[in-house]
Amino acid sequence: MGVRELAEILADAADGVFPPADGSVTVVAQPSAREAGVVAFAAHAVVFTDEDPAWVRDTLAADPGDPLSAPLCPPFLTAFAARTGRTVNNIDLLSVADRLPGEPPLALAEARHREHPRVVRALRYREDVRVFTADGGVLVLGRGVAGRWECAVEVDPHAQGRGLGRALATAARHLLPAGTAVWAQQAPGNAPSVRAFQAAGYRPVGAEALLVPGRP
Template identity: 30%
Template sequence: MDPIGRAGAVPGLMGDVHPIGEVLSRAVDGDFPAVDGGWRRVEPWRSGVEGVVAFTGHAYLAVDDEISDGTLSGLGPDGFGGASNPRLVSRLAGSGWIDALDIVLVARGAGGEPALVPRSDLRNHPRAQHATSVRSDVATYGYAAPDDHTLVTLSTGLGGLLEVGLETDPAKDHVGAQVVRDALTLVPEDEVVVAACAPGNARALRAFMAAGFEPVASVQLWRPER
């Protein structure tokens, strides 16, 4: 197997699906990449943002063509942790911003009557600003009460899939899992949606899993300055 095999866009029902979006969509149903220690280079799904998505025994590196195949291969990526090596990530990011290593979780939308409403007043929330820096088409939602600052972001994110993020208002008596369930009503029924959660954020991780999300991979993003 050629470990640096390049993957192009995969035709899908919603147009060209990014290879990482394709593999995450399959993971929802338990169909994972081969556990072969391999890795694959793909084009970034968003201009100015690169990253590594690692599954059990297989990894995907979304890196701009500015980095040659030889340079990338020489950094020693592999599907058994090498593609997420901090030295590799640091080399690719240069002096640019590097995000935390996150767990990737997947679920399907619930559809139906939305449990949340658009909240443009939350657009300047730090979590919304972070989402805007690495995702596209970011929309902010929350509960109708104007004094409730619980935030849900819905955007085009990892691999071109819908991505959800949230932060509950500590002044309100919200259960995290219920906020996640309410967020899923914003996503069309059965459409794949992803979320990223820091491994140490056990409270958020438990909330996503209690609401039906399943962990399938890890992701680390960076905005390169080389």
């Protein structure tokens, strides 16, 4: 692959066009000072960092494990965090869905408060954050990694098991600007969240680990 930007790689993935599944690693510049990390597709990883690409490749080559999984394994992520002075967030399933026309499938009210834990987290990692509430749930929409639209949902315990998570994830698709897609990260162990987003039409495209500024 030639020199590319992360935003371009993600846009292609949203359209179903992925880097070659040849076991290689692409290193691209960070989209901003806030964002460094790894996106792993099928047999191809993209590391976005302002560190020397030679350091990335040498560190990966030193891992005696499976080279296909090395970019998301603890040895590399630990070295990456130590090198950059960052903290590794969760390794998430990365999924994407296209915009849908029309109104969302449930009544939403746009909120102005910023105290909800989901909102507090979103403001750390996203710009242009908007918050919507429904009876029993919260939808957060904003621009995250490489400017992509991202959403997260939260369902109150008393409202779980009724399809509200799926409805909120679907609603995010109706709130996008024309011609855009929305991305979502789910912890692989959170099976209800994974099922809700896939039921809402989000397509799994890979896995992602973000390194955020500062140590715990």
